[in-house]
Structure formats: structure tokens, C-alpha cells
Amino acid sequence: xxxxxxxxxxxxxxxxxxxxxAFLINSDGxxxxxxxxxxxxxxxxxxxxxxAFHDLIGAWVDExxxxxxxxxxxxxxxxxxxxxxxxxxxxxxxLAKVLVPFKSSKGISIQFVTGMTAEHDGAPxxxxxxxxxxxxxxxxxxxxxxxxxxxxxxxWLVVKDxxxxxxxxxxxxxxxxxxxxxxxxxxxMKDGEFSEEGFRIGVNEGLSAAGDLLNTLFHVRTMPxxxxxxxxxxxxxxxxxxxxAEISSGSSDIEAGQVTIVGRGDLADRYEIALSVxxxxxxRAPSNICARGHFEIAKSAGLLS
Amino acid sequence: xxxxxxxxxxxxxxxxxxxxxAFLINSDGxxxxxxxxxxxxxxxxxxxxxxAFHDLIGAWVDExxxxxxxxxxxxxxxxxxxxxxxxxxxxxxxLAKVLVPFKSSKGISIQFVTGMTAEHDGAPxxxxxxxxxxxxxxxxxxxxxxxxxxxxxxxWLVVKDxxxxxxxxxxxxxxxxxxxxxxxxxxxMKDGEFSEEGFRIGVNEGLSAAGDLLNTLFHVRTMPxxxxxxxxxxxxxxxxxxxxAEISSGSSDIEAGQVTIVGRGDLADRYEIALSVxxxxxxRAPSNICARGHFEIAKSAGLLS
Numbered sequence: 001x002x003x004x005x006x007x008x009x010x011x012x013x014x015x016x017x018x019x020x021x022a023f024l025i026n027s028d029g030x031x032x033x034x035x036x037x038x039x040x041x042x043x044x045x046x047x048x049x050x051x052a053f054h055d056l057i058g059a060w061v062d063e064x065x066x067x068x069x070x071x072x073x074x075x076x077x078x079x080x081x082x083x084x085x086x087x088x089x090x091x092x093x094x095l096a097k098v099l100v101p102f103k104s105s106k107g108i109s110i111q112f113v114t115g116m117t118a119e120h121d122g123a124p125x126x127x128x129x130x131x132x133x134x135x136x137x138x139x140x141x142x143x144x145x146x147x148x149x150x151x152x153x154x155x156w157l158v159v160k161d162x163x164x165x166x167x168x169x170x171x172x173x174x175x176x177x178x179x180x181x182x183x184x185x186x187x188x189m190k191d192g193e194f195s196e197e198g199f200r201i202g203v204n205e206g207l208s209a210a211g212d213l214l215n216t217l218f219h220v221r222t223m224p225x226x227x228x229x230x231x232x233x234x235x236x237x238x239x240x241x242x243x244x245a246e247i248s249s250g251s252s253d254i255e256a257g258q259v260t261i262v263g264r265g266d267l268a269d270r271y272e273i274a275l276s277v278x279x280x281x282x283x284r285a286p287s288n289i290c291a292r293g294h295f296e297i298a299k300s301a302g303l304l305s
Numbered sequence: 306x307x308x309x310x311x312x313x314x315x316x317x318x319x320x321x322x323x324x325x326x327a328f329l330i331n332s333d334g335x336x337x338x339x340x341x342x343x344x345x346x347x348x349x350x351x352x353x354x355x356x357a358f359h360d361l362i363g364a365w366v367d368e369x370x371x372x373x374x375x376x377x378x379x380x381x382x383x384x385x386x387x388x389x390x391x392x393x394x395x396x397x398x399x400l401a402k403v404l405v406p407f408k409s410s411k412g413i414s415i416q417f418v419t420g421m422t423a424e425h426d427g428a429p430x431x432x433x434x435x436x437x438x439x440x441x442x443x444x445x446x447x448x449x450x451x452x453x454x455x456x457x458x459x460x461w462l463v464v465k466d467x468x469x470x471x472x473x474x475x476x477x478x479x480x481x482x483x484x485x486x487x488x489x490x491x492x493x494m495k496d497g498e499f500s501e502e503g504f505r506i507g508v509n510e511g512l513s514a515a516g517d518l519l520n521t522l523f524h525v526r527t528m529p530x531x532x533x534x535x536x537x538x539x540x541x542x543x544x545x546x547x548x549x550a551e552i553s554s555g556s557s558d559i560e561a562g563q564v565t566i567v568g569r570g571d572l573a574d575r576y577e578i579a580l581s582v583x584x585x586x587x588x589r590a591p592s593n594i595c596a597r598g599h600f601e602i603a604k605s606a607g608l609l610s
Binding site (some may be wrong): 121122123124125126153168169170171172174175176178179181182183184185205206209212213214215216217218219221222223225226228242245247249 | 325388426427429431458473475477479480487510513514517518521523527528530553
């Protein structure tokens with residue numbers, strides 16, 4: 001670790017609800033080393049974030065005190081240091097100006113990134129961490145456009161001039177879990193391989209009937225009941241319906257544009273399929289965008305020597 | 306009981322998922338006596354529907370064998386005698402033609418009403434029991450128009466010439482419970498008195514943003530987080546949002562019409578408020594429509610001597 005650490009210029013922490021990733025970053029914004037643990041804010045014993053922090057990055061900072069920047073739910077009410085929100089539109093310079101400084105028990109300086117808020121028709125929206133990822137992605141050559149971060153609370157962001165112009169959150173992932181686990185819709189579902197057929201039927205229904213979701217959800221019961229789809233297809237049918245409804249709303253501003261999908265694995269695959277059903281092309285963001293976001297904000301703040 | 310039973314012409318059973326109501330009905334369709342228990346199909350011990358049936362109505366049929374007609378979830382796959390579905394549009398004559406006869410262990414003849422199905426864009430919809438209530442309501446002078454039956458799975462029915470022209474089911478009630486009980490939205494809610502203010506804010510948002518429900522649901526988290534509504538208002542805000550979205554879809558065919566609300570109590574009050582916010586007038590159906598539906602169907606089937 002000492003050999004790589006010699007070029008190190010910054011430590012970035014992506015500290016979320018269920019996981020914690022730390023990046024050792026050089027002065028070009030490249031990742032020298034990376035540690036990932038399950039110590040998300042909900043999993044830290046006794047909420048001793050200070051101990052979890054020193055455990056994780058102790059080896060990197062003992063000899064060379066490096067600037068540390070942290071983003072994600074660690075800055076929420078349930079986290080370590082609660083930070084305010086900046087209002088969209090906002091870019092790396094806006095975030096750099098309002099970093100919240102903090103000293104750990106061992107005297108290590110940490111700069112906490114603020115959250116970002118948007119308002120639509122009088123109702124606020126919130127995020128913590130996604131703004132840093134997207135600023136990194138835009139800086140890595142992906143540029144302006146529409147970004148989607150699929151998940152428990154999916155985010156759709158509009159990026160302009162490298163900053164966040166606007167965004168909306170969708171309850172898609174959490175709604176799927178609640179419907180599958182805690183309503184009658186789950187009772188006709190059988191687990192199995194991913195059913196692309198069921199998923200596509202759902203996407204089409206979600207895309208065309210987004211305004212009628214309370215009604216179309218009931219079809220997740222009736223379609224297997226009438227054997228129009230199999231029980232093995234039902235969960236993917238629901239998944240497709242919700243993602244289709246999300247895309248119908250999230251992509252309503254896109255004329256013929258491309259959507260950048262942030263994330264990997266099964267869920268990103270589903271969004272790729274659903275976006276193509278909706279007539280949109282898509283691409284994947286690389287996995288190291290968060291570290292790059294930390295680097296960009298830290299650089300704007302003059303933290304790098 | 307003997308004095309009233311002397312005029313009795315029919316026994317009607319409204320046997321649902323969580324409750325069982327039995328009506329002793331005379332030859333004018335009036336209710337002579339009524340028994341209500343919690344022996345819905347999910348609560349019947351060992352699924353011994355035969356025993357539950359004899360326990361409930363034994364006193365009415367021992368001396369005078371009366372025709373019995375039954376509707377509701379008792380005719381579903383999880384009930385006593387599974388019946389098929391008739392397709393809308395369908396009225397009392399259509400239901401009367403396809404009654405499913407059955408003999409109890411004590412030799413009592415029971416006629417089971419079929420369910421009713423509709424299809425929209427290739428996806429089926431189902432109901433069991435509501436069709437009987439609405440046929441009764443229409444026959445009691447409420448006539449044609451739009452009917453809503455609020456609940457776990459709300460139904461919106463279009464009645465024409467006294468029969469069911471079309472209908473749709475909305476997952477509103479069950480979705481509310483799953484969201485409140487099993488998602489992050491419940492964590493910022495505090496139980497209290499009904500907040501009509503919170504409810505009305507939600508209705509307006511649901512009415513105008515029905516197509517964007519996956520997004521507006523997240524406001525149930527952000528509005529209390531930003532103290533735009535109190536924690537005591539949050540549950541009613543969610544309730545209003547879902548009911549508003551339901552009304553936005555369910556009433557899309559109504560030009561300037563009145564909506565008939567079936568049901569009583571708190572939930573019916575909420576729909577009355579929400580319908581008025583949406584610019585619709587409403588009225589309440591009387592409570593005895595189901596017995597009247599049993600009477601109308603039985604009469605069409607020639608069951609009354």
C-alpha cells in the first residue's frame with residue numbers, strides 16, 4: 001500500500017445506507033486503491049462512525065495526512081454529520097463552496113459534501129451522494145444529458161454544463177419490494193429465472209398506462225389468475241410495469257436522446273431492455289465515477305495541494 | 306324470528322374475505338332479518354364452510370326450506386364453490402342464467418352467483434360480490450351512472466340499463482397499507498386525528514400528477530422532512546394522493562356526472578371529500594343494496610315461489 005500511497009492526493013468516501021466504499025485517489029483523479037465494506041450507516045455498530053472511519057482508512061492516513069471528502073447518506077439525519085442541501089441547478093463549484101468541515105477523534109479533517117434538493121409544484125425532492133457520482137461521470141467525458149440511477153429510490157437527473165440541472169426520485173425499487181412481499185400480488189408469484197417475456201409485457205403496459213398504475217397493478221394478480229402469463233413471469237411482469245411507468249415519466253423531456261445508466265448487474269440490464277422498448281438508446285457509466293466526483297469537488301475547493 | 310320468517314321468501318348470503326352477512330328477504334325484496342359475523346372465508350376454521358353455513362342460517366331454514374343465494378369471495382378459488390366469471394356488459398338476467406347450484410351436507414340448495422370479468426388492453430379484471438351490490442343499488446332507484454366501492458381493491462363501475470357496463474379495480478387500499486407499513490414512507494408518519502388539510506393536499510397532488518405517482522409518492526417522505534406538512538398529516542397526505550390518483554383515472558369518463566359511493570364510515574367520507582376536490586358531486590348508496598341484488602337475481606332466475 002505504501003508504494004501506491006506515495007502518489008496519493010485525496011481520500012474519497014462513498015458512505016451509503018448499506019455500504020461504504022473508500023477510494024485512494026491521485027492528483028490526476030485516478031483511483032490508486034479501493035476498499036469496500038458493508039459498513040453502511042445502518043450497519044455501523046452503536047452508530048460509532050468515528051471508529052468505523054478509522055478502521056477503514058487508518059492505513060492510508062497514518063503516515064501522510066491526506067484530505068478526506070465524504071458523500072452519501074453519511075451526511076443525513078441518521079448519519080455522522082448532517083449537512084444541508086443545495087438547490088438545483090448546482091455543479092461542482094457550488095458543492096465545493098459549501099463543504100462541511102469536521103475533525104475526527106484522531107484529528108483527521110473530513111469535508112462532508114452537502115445533499116442536493118429540487119422542487120416541483122411545491123414538493124421538495126432530496127438526494128445525498130448521487131450528485132457526486134453524476135458530477136464525476138460528466139467530468140469523465142459522458143457529458144450532459146439524462147442519467148438514471150436505478151434502485152430502491154431511482155433518480156433521473158438532467159445534466160447541463162457538467163452540473164445537475166434538475167432531477168426527480170422514483171419509489172420504484174421499494175414499491176416493487178413492498179408489493180411483492182406485502183400484498184396479494186406476491187401470492188401468485190413463483191421465483192425463477194429472469195423472464196424477459198414477462199418483463200417486456202410489463203414494460204409496455206407501464207409505458208402506456210403510467211397514469212393508471214393503481215389499476216394496472218391489479219393485472220399482476222389477474223394475468224396469472226387467467227393464465228395469460230405464468231406464475232414464474234409474474235414478478236418480472238410487475239418489475240417491467242413499474243420500470244416502464246418510471247421511464248414514461250423520467251424520460252418525458254427526452255426528445256431523441258440517449259440515457260446513461262449508472263450501476264451494473266441485473267437491474268441495469270432491466271433498464272437497458274426497458275429503455276429500448278421505450279425507443280431510447282442507452283449506455284453504461286463506468287464504475288469509478290464516484291471517486292472522480294470526489295476529486296472534482298475537492299479540486300474546486302482547493303483541497304488538493 | 307318465527308314471526309318475521311313467515312313472510313320470508315329468500316335467504317341471501319354476502320360472503321366475503323373477512324365477513325359474512327346473511328339476509329332473510331321477503332317477496333318484495335325487503336330485509337326481514339339480518340345476521341353479520343366475522344366468518345369471512347379467511348376466518349372459517351378448517352375451511353369448513355358447510356358447518357359455518359349451517360351455524361349461521363340454521364334457524365331460518367329448519368322449518369321452511371327457503372331458496373338460498375350466495376355471492377362474494379365464497380365463489381373464488383379459496384372459497385366453498387368456485388364459479389366462473391361472466392363477461393361485462395352483464396345484468397341480473399345474465400347472472401341469473403348461470404347461477405351455480407349446490408347442495409349443502411344437510412340438503413339445502415344454494416345458488417352461487419358467478420364472478421364478473423372485464424378486459425382492458427388484453428388484461429383481465431375480476432370481481433366477486435360487487436356486481437350483486439350494484440345491481441341491487443340500480444334496482445333501488447339509484448339507476449345508471451358511475452359507482453365507486455372504496456376499499457382494499459376499490460372498484461369503479463359504469464352502470465347502464467341497470468346492469469354492469471364496464472368496471473376497473475384499483476389497488477388503492479392495499480397499496481396504502483403496504484406503503485405505510487413496509488416502506489420508508491411510514492417512518493415519518495405519526496398517528497393522530499384525521500387531517501383533512503393533509504388529505505386535501507394529497508388529493509390535489511394525486512389528481513394532477515396521477516401519471517407520475519412513482520415520483521409523487523416520494524413526497525410523502527420529503528414533505529414532512531422539510532416540515533411542509535406535519536408528521537401527523539403524512540398518512541392522510543398519502544391517503545389523499547392515492548385516492549386522488551384513483552379518482553383521476555376512475556372518473557375520466559364522467560363529464561359532469563354524479564358518483565355514487567358504496568360503503569360507509571371514514572373511507573366513504575374521504576371519497577366524498579376527494580370527489581368534491583375533483584369537481585364531482587356524490588351521493589351515498591343505502592346499506593341494504595346487497596340483499597336487494599340477491600333478490601333481483603333470484604327473481605330473474607325464477608327462484609321465488
